[in-house]
Amino acid sequence: MTARPKTIAEIDTPAVLIDLDRAERNIANAQKAADAAGVKLRPHIKTHKLPFFAKKQIEAGAAGITCQKIGEAEVMADAGLTDIFLPYNIIGKAKLERLLKLHKRITLSVTADSAATIAGLAEVFADPTRPLKVLVECDTGAARCGVQTSQEALTLARQIDAAPGLAFGGLMTYPAAGAPEAAEAWLAAARDLLKQQGLACETVTSGGTPDMWRKQDAAIVTEYRPGTYIYMDRYQVEKGAATADDCALTVLATVVSVPTPTRAILDSGSKALSSDLLGLADHGELVGIADARVTALSEEHGKVELTGGATLAVGDRVRVLPDHACVVTNLFDEVYLVSGDRVVDVLPVAARGKLS
Amino acid sequence: MTARPKTIAEIDTPAVLIDLDRAERNIANAQKAADAAGVKLRPHIKTHKLPFFAKKQIEAGAAGITCQKIGEAEVMADAGLTDIFLPYNIIGKAKLERLLKLHKRITLSVTADSAATIAGLAEVFADPTRPLKVLVECDTGAARCGVQTSQEALTLARQIDAAPGLAFGGLMTYPAAGAPEAAEAWLAAARDLLKQQGLACETVTSGGTPDMWRKQDAAIVTEYRPGTYIYMDRYQVEKGAATADDCALTVLATVVSVPTPTRAILDSGSKALSSDLLGLADHGELVGIADARVTALSEEHGKVELTGGATLAVGDRVRVLPDHACVVTNLFDEVYLVSGDRVVDVLPVAARGKLS
Numbered sequence: 020m021t022a023r024p025k026t027i028a029e030i031d032t033p034a035v036l037i038d039l040d041r042a043e044r045n046i047a048n049a050q051k052a053a054d055a056a057g058v059k060l061r062p063h064i065k066t067h068k069l070p071f072f073a074k075k076q077i078e079a080g081a082a083g084i085t086c087q088k089i090g091e092a093e094v095m096a097d098a099g100l101t102d103i104f105l106p107y108n109i110i111g112k113a114k115l116e117r118l119l120k121l122h123k124r125i126t127l128s129v130t131a132d133s134a135a136t137i138a139g140l141a142e143v144f145a146d147p148t149r150p151l152k153v154l155v156e157c158d159t160g161a162a163r164c165g166v167q168t169s170q171e172a173l174t175l176a177r178q179i180d181a182a183p184g185l186a187f188g189g190l191m192t193y194p195a196a197g198a199p200e201a202a203e204a205w206l207a208a209a210r211d212l213l214k215q216q217g218l219a220c221e222t223v224t225s226g227g228t229p230d231m232w233r234k235q236d237a238a239i240v241t242e243y244r245p246g247t248y249i250y251m252d253r254y255q256v257e258k259g260a261a262t263a264d265d266c267a268l269t270v271l272a273t274v275v276s277v278p279t280p281t282r283a284i285l286d287s288g289s290k291a292l293s294s295d296l297l298g299l300a301d302h303g304e305l306v307g308i309a310d311a312r313v314t315a316l317s318e319e320h321g322k323v324e325l326t327g328g329a330t331l332a333v334g335d336r337v338r339v340l341p342d343h344a345c346v347v348t349n350l351f352d353e354v355y356l357v358s359g360d361r362v363v364d365v366l367p368v369a370a371r372g373k374l375s
Numbered sequence: 376m377t378a379r380p381k382t383i384a385e386i387d388t389p390a391v392l393i394d395l396d397r398a399e400r401n402i403a404n405a406q407k408a409a410d411a412a413g414v415k416l417r418p419h420i421k422t423h424k425l426p427f428f429a430k431k432q433i434e435a436g437a438a439g440i441t442c443q444k445i446g447e448a449e450v451m452a453d454a455g456l457t458d459i460f461l462p463y464n465i466i467g468k469a470k471l472e473r474l475l476k477l478h479k480r481i482t483l484s485v486t487a488d489s490a491a492t493i494a495g496l497a498e499v500f501a502d503p504t505r506p507l508k509v510l511v512e513c514d515t516g517a518a519r520c521g522v523q524t525s526q527e528a529l530t531l532a533r534q535i536d537a538a539p540g541l542a543f544g545g546l547m548t549y550p551a552a553g554a555p556e557a558a559e560a561w562l563a564a565a566r567d568l569l570k571q572q573g574l575a576c577e578t579v580t581s582g583g584t585p586d587m588w589r590k591q592d593a594a595i596v597t598e599y600r601p602g603t604y605i606y607m608d609r610y611q612v613e614k615g616a617a618t619a620d621d622c623a624l625t626v627l628a629t630v631v632s633v634p635t636p637t638r639a640i641l642d643s644g645s646k647a648l649s650s651d652l653l654g655l656a657d658h659g660e661l662v663g664i665a666d667a668r669v670t671a672l673s674e675e676h677g678k679v680e681l682t683g684g685a686t687l688a689v690g691d692r693v694r695v696l697p698d699h700a701c702v703v704t705n706l707f708d709e710v711y712l713v714s715g716d717r718v719v720d721v722l723p724v725a726a727r728g729k730l731s
Contacts, residue, residue, distance in 0.1 A: 031469040033730050065674060087675045107675070108631040110642070110690055113387040132632050135689040156632075163676055164632040164640050275464040276488050276512075276520040284520050286466070290705055291730055294650040318421060318701060319443045319463070319730075320519055333491040334466055345674060349646055349706070352728055372708055374389045374647055374675075 024355070024362050032273040032336065033287040035347060035354040039363055041267035042072065042249050049248045050079040052232060061085050061104055063226065063246030066345045068370035069354070070098030072249060083126070085226070085244040089117050090373030092127070098369065102126040104224070106156065106191050106244070108136040108164065114375065115143040118151075128152035128222075130191045132165050137178045137185070144184035152188035153179045154222060157209060159202035160195035169209040176218045189222035189241075196258070199230040203239045210239070229258040252344040253304065254297040269306055269338035270347060271355075272321065274331045283331040285313070285321035287339060292316060293346040306338040313339060380711070380718050388629040388692065389643040391703060391710040395719055397623035398428065398605050405604045406435040408588060417441050417460055419582065419602030422701045424726035425710070426454030428605060439482070441582070441600045445473050446729030448483070454725065458482040460580070462512065462547050462600070464492040464520065470731065471499040474507075484508035486547045488521050493534045493541070500540035508544035509535045510578060513565060515558035516551035525565040532574045545578035545597075552614070555586040559595045566595070585614040608700040609660065610653040625662055625694035626703060627711075628677065630687045639687040641669070641677035643695060648672060649702040662694040669695060 024030045046062075053060040059082040064073050073084050073095055083102030086092040092103045102125065109118050109129055121127055122144070131137045131153050144151040155175045158165030166172050172190065179187040190209055194202035202225060210220045226244035228251075247254075250268040251261035270291055276284035292302055294316060302321065305311040310327035321339070325331060341347050348354065349371055356363040380386045402418075409416040415438040420429050429440050429451055439458030442448040448459045458481065465474050465485055477483055478500070487493045487509050500507040511531045514521030522528045528546065535543040546565055550558035558581060566576045582600035584607075603610075606624040607617035626647055632640040648658055650672060658677065661667040666683035677695070681687060697703050704710065705727055712719040 031467065031731050108689070110629050110631050111387065132634065133689045136631075139690075158634055162638070163634075163673065163678060165634055167634060273466050275466050275492075278488065278514055278519075278521055278523060282518070286731070289649070289651060289702060290728075293645070294652070294702075295645060296650070317519065318705075322519060333464070333489045334495075346645060346650070349674075350728065351730070372646075372706065374707070375387050375642070 023365055026362060027271065027357055027360050030271055030355055030362065032271050033291040034271045035351045036269050036271050036338065036357050037250065037354050038267040039356045039358050041265060043075065045249050045251060045265060045267060046072075046076055046079050049231065049245060050081065053243060054080065058240055059242040061224065061242050061244050062249065063087070063244050064091060064095060064370065066246040066249055066348065068348050068368045069366055070095060070100065070369055071366055073098070073100050076249070082242065085246075086370075088373050088375060089114055089121065090375055091370040092121055093117070094370040094373060096121060096125050100125070104128045104244070106130045106154070106193070106224075108132060108156075110136060110139060115139060119143050122149070122151055128154060128188050130154045130156040131175060131179070132156040134175065134178060137175060137182065141182035141185055147183040150184050150186040152186050154188040154191040154224065155179070157190055157192045157205060159192040159205040160198050161193050162195075163193060165192060169212045172209045173213055173216055173218070176213055180218060187218060189220035189224070191224045193226050194230070196227060196229050199225070199233060207239045228255055229260045232260060247344055250344040253340050253342045254299060257299060263340070266340055268344045268347065269340055270303075272337055272339055274333055274335040274337065277331055277333055280330070281325045283323040283325060285323060285337065285339070286319070287321045288319045289316040290318050291347070291350060292321060292339065292341045293343065293350060295343040295346045297342050299342045303339040303341045306340055308337065379721055382716050382718060383627065383713055384716070386627055386711055386718065388627050389647040390627045391707045392625050392627050392694065392713050393606065393710050394623040395712045395714050397621060399431065401605050401607060401621060401623060402432055402435050405587065405601060406437065409599060410436065414596055415598040417580070417598050417600050418605065419443070419600050420447060420451060420726065422602040422605055422704065424704050424724045425722055426451060426456065426725055427722055429454070429456050432605070438598065441602075444729050444731060445470055445477065446731055447726040448477055449473070450726040450729060452477060452481050456481070460484045460600070462486045462510070462549070462580075464488060464512075466492060466495060471495060475499050478505070478507055484510060484544050486510045486512040487531060487535070488512040490531065490534060493531060493538065497538035497541055503539040506540050506542040508542050510544040510547040510580065511535070513546055513548045513561060515548040515561040516554050517549055518551075519549060521548065525568045528565045529569055529572055529574070532569055536574060543574060545576035545580070547580045549582050550586070552583060552585050555581070555589060563595045584611055585616045588616060603700055606700040609696050609698045610655060613655060619696070622696055624700045624703065625696055626659075628693055628695055630689055630691040630693065633687055633689055636686070637681045639679040639681060641679060641693065641695070642675065643677045644675045645672040646674050646706060647703070648677060648695065648697045649699065649706060651699040651702045653699050655698045659695040659697045662696055664693065
């Protein structure tokens, strides 16, 4: 290992740079917005995968954190995070045993969207003095997981409520992007039905960075789980949820080839930027270089098309703003925290690759 | 850590399974085809990223291996591989120093497609008693890296030849998929021009699994660098380079939700399967389940659309044949070698995430 770089110029490429000032500003702004809306913030750590930032989010006022897989939650619990929501159906003996161990250490909650998931949880969680909080996942339009009707939500809530080692915690959704009203209407109807039947929803939780800035209706959503807001990315800028100056994550890359005047090749391909397009036309853009877009990726090459007179030379170092920040951090073992040109720290991506 | 699983049924999901019998058969078949064509085989390790299989490929008769990044080559050299080709422009002091160290340990060769790359190599490699072999990369139609004309190839070959610490090694291309004839015609013309000018091409190397089975013209291509052939994948089946029974890599997944009769959700999303579509319509198919396709991915969820009466239940375990095998192995810290239902070994993906 070489000595830790002191400035960005000393970092070998490809590398992930996190602008610490921007990330901290994004944390503060989101917390302020949530506080103003009277909604609890429970950031999703999938974007950064770092205990460092999870702690910063808690310090700023977050009610807890959200993880998607038990392995991520284990990393965060080991690092001292004490309140974790896992909005996932935990299935199978191996995972349920890990979940139980985790439940004994920290404040934990999960979701379920089927009788089978709840039955599995109820078999392992049997202590009525320390029940596991389970929320019912609702498909409010995203067509992923979740019950399809209020009536189904009621049926599952009753099943949870009847299990001695489980406690019904409320409703959870991951809404369709751009359609928060529909999700809230769905949740309100389900919450009201459950209330009529004597089942109070302590928590109604929604997520997604693109719609986080809209005025939350605190009468429905009590908790919000944005992830990307801490780093932002090209997709969020496209959706109007961020400006380019909010984007904290870039990939530092080197131009390794300029085969033609309008084509430059970076040492950063899909292994650095991922193939996630999220519906955008290109795979990224070069910070500060107008008309330079990453138009194609192979595993170790990123093809940049230069238009409008932009030029690049072999050896040039550039910063790529990727389409999707969350998937980029899963591809690197470490990230560089920077402030201006200065390297503040190098952090291992502790929760990277935690798939189960 | 739990004990190592003895059978597939004991493996927690998501997990990468490698059918050892199929992989070994694929290695043998490719070597046989290369031998019959009189072409050297130099497999690209990007697909498996495992010293275990690199050694098997050498034992089967490969002339050496191909790596794309220095970090991969370092892992392979540490594991005892002694002849490595890096078809990449190595740029910058940090990488050149690592390259020099590697060159002192093993037989190494690289490519260049610009005067700047060659000048950088020549500055660090100055020992005429142990010159670094450098091939000129040619853009024969794939529109990625590479010189655009025979004349440019000649200019660079002369520059390499004139550098005391470098030796001109020949021509390299990564051809456009499905157009090997055009690539070979390009290479033949360049080789002939260089020969006229007194520069012999010891090696003319091409790559890509989809076209590897076509009759190689050994009078042009002397060495071939396929990667995916060891595992094969859905893309290779689509291209006619493999059958479903050749595919050695699958992702073992669990059904975590069945929100509607025609929609099942797997615990394997883009963090397990990657977002690489390679032009295919879906993200994967379920082995042995007709009419079940992975139609959408988010990071931790894979959406399966069930048509034609196929059914899945929460807790079912399935094997997904992904579109692109190489990018999947980069997402997992370990892979399970299996033979039938038996787990033969669990191997760390030693060259995973080696981006520089």
